[in-house]
Amino acid sequence: MSFKGLRKPYRSLALAAVAAGVVSTGCGQQYVVLHPVGPVGEQELHLMILAAIAMAVVIVAVFTLYFYAVARFRDKPGNAAPYRPEWHGHKLxxxxxxxxxxxxxxxxxxxxxxxTYALDRLPKGKNPVVIDVTSLTWKWLFEYPGQHIATVNYLEIPTGKPVLFELTANSPMNTLWIPQLGGMEYTMPNRVLPLWLQADKPGMYWGDSGQYSGTGFEKMFFKVKAVSPKAFAVWASKTHATATPLTLASYHQLLKHDTMGQALYGSYPKDTFPSIASGFTLNGQGMYMTMHGPHGSIKYLPMSATQK
Amino acid sequence: MPAFIVHLIHTLFPKTVLFPDILLIDLGLVVGGIGLFIFMTKTHRWGWLWREWLTTVDHKRIAVLYLIAAIVMLFRGGIDAEMIRAQLALPGTHFMPAIQYDEVFTTHGTIMIFFMGMPFIFALFNAVVPLMIGARDVAFPRINAMSYWLFACGAILFNISFIIGGSPDAGWTAYPPYTGLAFNPGPGENYYFLALIIAGIGTTMTGINFLVTTVRMRAPGMTLMRMPLFIWSAMVTSALVLFAFPPLTVALAMSLFDRLFGSSFFTLGHGGMPMMYVNLFWLFGHPEVYILVIPLFGVFSEVVATFSKKQLFGYPIMVASILAIMFLSYGTWVHHFFTMGAGPGVNVFFGLSTMLIAIPTGVKIFNWIFTMWGGRIQFTVAMLYQLAFIPTFVIGGATGVMLAAVPADYQFHNSYFVIAHFHNVIIGGTLFGLLSGLYYWWPKMFGSKLNEKQGRVAFWLFFIGFWVTFSPQYLLGLKGMTRRLYTYPAGLGWHELNVISTVGALIMGAGFVALVFNIVWTLVYGERDLTGDPWDGRTLEWSLPSPVPEYNFARVPVVHARDAWWDMKQKGQSLAQLSPEDVHDIEMPRNTPVPFLLGVAFFVVGFALTFKWWPIAGIGLAGVFAIIIFSGFDYEDHHHLKAEVVRKTEASLGRLQG
Known part of the structure; x- marks a missing residue:
């Protein structure tokens, strides 16, 4: 490739473009949205690409007409292009x-x-791992009802299996987002919303909150470790056996408006997650979340417990 | 010192307004204020200020007031933007404390939309709409002035928050429950809600005013299908304002009730439903997006025809598409929160309605291009902004369609992809349009063209700066960067792109400096335009001298064609050859202090409620009602301008025969 034919300013521009291309392919893996590791993220990416291609067609068409018109119909002496000041419509x-x-x-x-409809259904014939997610100010509490363990700011999930997140908040709203697994969903107080994701490759990924919720919100990054189902089971039973339990008292500590690092808990108390949910269903799988759940039965700790 | 004074000082000046930079600004404001006071007194200008500006009801002067406010707010919002970009340039920086960063991105968004974009649009409406339709003022001149002073009161209330009491910090969308007392005990959010409610009342009245003006005040012969596109856009925008602001006012008032009176509409406990706020907010918010861009579609339609020396292409289709956008814009609000679990049916409906609205918008783009097709394009600064708008807006629209593909949006939501998208359309559409309109109508407002050479410098800085700032942000979105982050860890590959983006923001800042220099230079050295029609324009405002006399038209013109003034020029007619007997007494609205005082009273209410000073709020509210009632019984609201005076003025402009 030679830049010698180009005029000087364009030459440096072209060089810059090539440099940018090299840099961006060098750390291409960092474009997490473009490198999904599970079926949800993949389907979302395919749609993105399709939309981008369709829109590229529009952009090329409009730009062609636009640049042609601007180049041809300049107001300069001796312009031979036709001048039709009264031309104001063309049906075709x-x-x-x-x-x-x-x-x-x-x-x-x-x-x-x-x-949209497909992502609203859990894949048939696979039992999901359920994780109850509560966003707190400013940390994530993950409870594994099947494994009877809980974590803060850390997720471990088995590969090849759908993970069903049930999302709520005992804080201002946040969104749970693990870009390489798929798109986000809000956590809202007085609501439980479902989101399923799946990792097909073992590895270390990261998640974050996408919704601003106060001064410590930028500390809501967390690691997501995807391991084989066997390793997951080992990790879960080890955590259950060895980690300290989350008591109501330590849960109250979590409610303080503060940031913190990771934590593992061997068990967790009841009533920290809404027992009867009011939210929307994931269609097709007979979910137990009902749209018209009695609001009164949602149990939350009183706000007074959150004050220091 | 008495205890209550100590308490007062602690309330008004908490730690969050005592950062060194803010104290420096305080000092600057005090020194500047004293300087201004001395200047005004020494030059005996207080009476002039009161008579000519504070009590004016003339739409042309109100336009200037709006314009000054908008440019000052563009400065404030721009400084906020530069601070955001400084904080984000590198990972792990602490350019400012987190609390201040949160305040800065909140005020940036709120100011740019409510206190820069809206008043700038109303500046253009006020400056041009009556002139374009051959009217002598808007339908309700006094209400027009009230609108301005309510806006000004809201803007001042919002802007003083950072030096008195602390700014709001919940983002321009102010989602609960974060705005509730449990998480946000300071006065900042009170400022936000009260300022927007008060300014919103003003905006709603502006909507009514321009709807009535465009429907009822058009010159004889100007049928709906002969209205310039800018008038169509003013009419449609006004209708949008009228129906979009009530849900906002309700949402803000309910949030305010939660904070002031202990209700639980949107709180964390007691069965509050934050999502209801989100629905109400965007039920306003999406039409608002079109309120911000449709007027500029109007501007571009005028500018492209004038500077292509050609009729607008496909006028009926342009009207149809603007109406289609108006109706559809009420049916797309859920696309701002596909990720709130509304279920696939609802999400699909709003995804498709969003794609649908792209169609009439796309059609307009083609029509603008074909207006240039077969014309003779003159590259004035106004036209350059139009030429920059088309590709910029097309790309912004394309990424908008990508966001409408619901499952893709699950990945884009709240990421920098969205930030890049909406700046792409708001800067590419609204800001470029406003600046295009500013350069186009400046001679009509102030009597001289803005210097074109300097204007070109400002244009290129804005245009290049814009792309350098926001194209990296699309990529940052794909790298997983979410909005409103105070800072971010190294190692995610975000910092190179953030550095580029910050450089772009500095270029745009230089663009703003060039713009202000351009304006000041022109005001001092600008060459007077004596023709009144420096661009060889097509619509009626160019038939008048610049600046326009108080009564606009000595004789109201009769319209025979779509581009009325162009048509007259083609037929060799001119409004400049008035015969003396054509001129009669003219009924004009009389200046009044009522709107200004109403603004002051509302300010008292707003400020007192912010700090829960109930008795003072009560006094302010009593003042509001007293002023409104007084105004209702004030029948001396107009005067007659004698034909003799009008003849003299017209003769001095060389527009009278004999």
Whole structure:
């Protein structure tokens, strides 16, 4: 590749572009959204790419017309291009540019509908690992009802299995986001929302809150370790056996408005997660969350417990 | 010292307003204020200020007031932006404390939307709409002034928060329950809610005013389908304002009740439903996006026709698409929170409605391009902004469609991809449009063209700065960076792109400096435009001298075609050849202190409620009602400008025969 034919300012621009390309491929793995490791993130990525391609068609079409018009119809002496000051409409053209966007958007719309519904169902025939997530100010509490253990700011999950997160908040709203597994969902007080994700490759990933919730919110990053189901079972039973239990008293400590590092707990008290949920269902799998759950039965610790 | 004074000082000046930089600003404001006071007194300008500006009801002067406010707010919001970018440039920096960073991104968003974008748009409406439709003022001049002073009162209330009591820090969207007392005990959020409610009342009245003006005040012969596109955009925007602001006011008032009176609409405990706030907010918020951009679609439609020396292409389609956008914009609000578990049915509905709204918007883009097609394009600064707008807005729109693909949005939501997208459309659409309009109508407002050479410098700085700032942010979104982060760890690969983005922000800052220099230079050295029609314009405002006399039209024109002034020029007619008997007495609105005093009274209410000083709030509220009732019985609200005076003025402008 030679830049010699280019004029000087363009030459340095081209060099910069190439440099940028090298840099970005060098750390391509850091584009976490573009490197999903599970089916949810993959489906979302496919849709993104499809939408990007359809939109690229629009951009190319518009830019071609635009640059042509700007180049050809300049107001300079001796411009030979036709000047038609009264030309104000063309039925065929105008119909055409209603149709083009409709077609392109249909191309995006159909898979959008399909994937939206698909992601709302847990994959059939697989028992999910359930994790009850409560966002606190400013930390994450993860409770594993099946394994009877709890963690703070740390997730360990088995590979190849759907993980069903049940999300609530005893804090301002946050969103749970693990970019390489898939998209985010809000945690809201007085609500439990479902989100399922899956990691197909073992590895260390990271998660974060996407919704600002106060001055310590930037400390809500957490590690996500995906391991084989066997290793997961070993880790869970070891944690259950050896880690200190989360008591109500230590739960109250967690409610303080503060940040903290990781923690593991061998057990956790009842009533720290809503027993009857009011939220929306993941269709198709007979979830026990009901849309019209009695609000009164949600149990939360009184706010007074959160004051220092 | 008495205990209550100590308490008062602690309330008004908590630790969060005692950072060194804020104290420095305090000092600057005090010195500047004293300097201004001495200057005004020495030059005997207080009476002038009161008579000519504070009590004015003239739409042209109100436009100037809005414009000054908007540019000052662009400065404030821009400084906030530079501070955000300074904090984010490198991982793990502590350029400022977290609490201050949270305040800064909150005030940046709120100011840019409510106190920069909106007043800038209303500045253009006030400056141009009556002139374009051949009217002598808006339908309700006094209410127009009230709108301005309520806006000003809201803006001042919001802006003093950072030196008195502490700024709001919950983001411009102010999602509960974070805005509740449990998490946010300071006065900041009270400031936010009260300032926006008060300014919102003003905005709603502006909406009513311009809806009535555009429907009722058009010159004879200007049928709906002969209205310039800018008038269509003003009409549609006003309708949007009218229906979008009530849900906002309700949401803000309910949040305020939670804070002031202990209700639990959106609180963490007691069955509060934060998501209801989110729904109400975006039920306003999405039409608001179009309130911010439709007027600029109008500006671009005027600018592209004028500087292509050609009729607007596909006028009926342009009108149809603007109306389609108006209706559809009320049906897309859930796309701001696909990730709140509304279920696939709801999400799909709003995803598709969002894609639908892209269609009329795309159609407009094609029509603008084909307006240039077969024309003769003049590269004035106003036109440069139009030319920058098309590609910028197309890319912003394309990423918007990507966000509408619901499952993709699960990954994009609240990430820097979204930040890049909405700056792409708001700067590419709104700010470029506002600046295009500013350069285009400046000669009409102030009587001289803004210097084009300097304008070009400012333009290129803004345009290049914009892309350098925001294109890296799309990539940051794909790298998983979420919005409103105070700081971020190294090792995620975010810092190179953040450095580039910060450099871009500095370039845009230089653009702002160039813009202000351009304005000041032109005000001092600008060459007077004596034609009144420096661009060879197409619409009626260019038939008038610049600046326009108080009564606008000595004789109201009769409109025979779409581009009325162009049509007259083609037929060799001119409004400049008035015969003396055409000029009659003109009824004009009379200046009044009522709007200004109403603003002051509202300010008292707002400030007192912020600190829960109930008796003072009561006095302020009594003042508000007293002023409104007085105004209702004030029948001396107009005067007659004698035909003799009008003839003299017109003769001095060389527009009278004989």
């Amino acid at each position: 053209l105008e119909t055409l540019w209603w149709i083009i966007p409709v077609v392109l958007l249909t191309v995006i719309a159909i898979p959008t509908v399909q994937v």
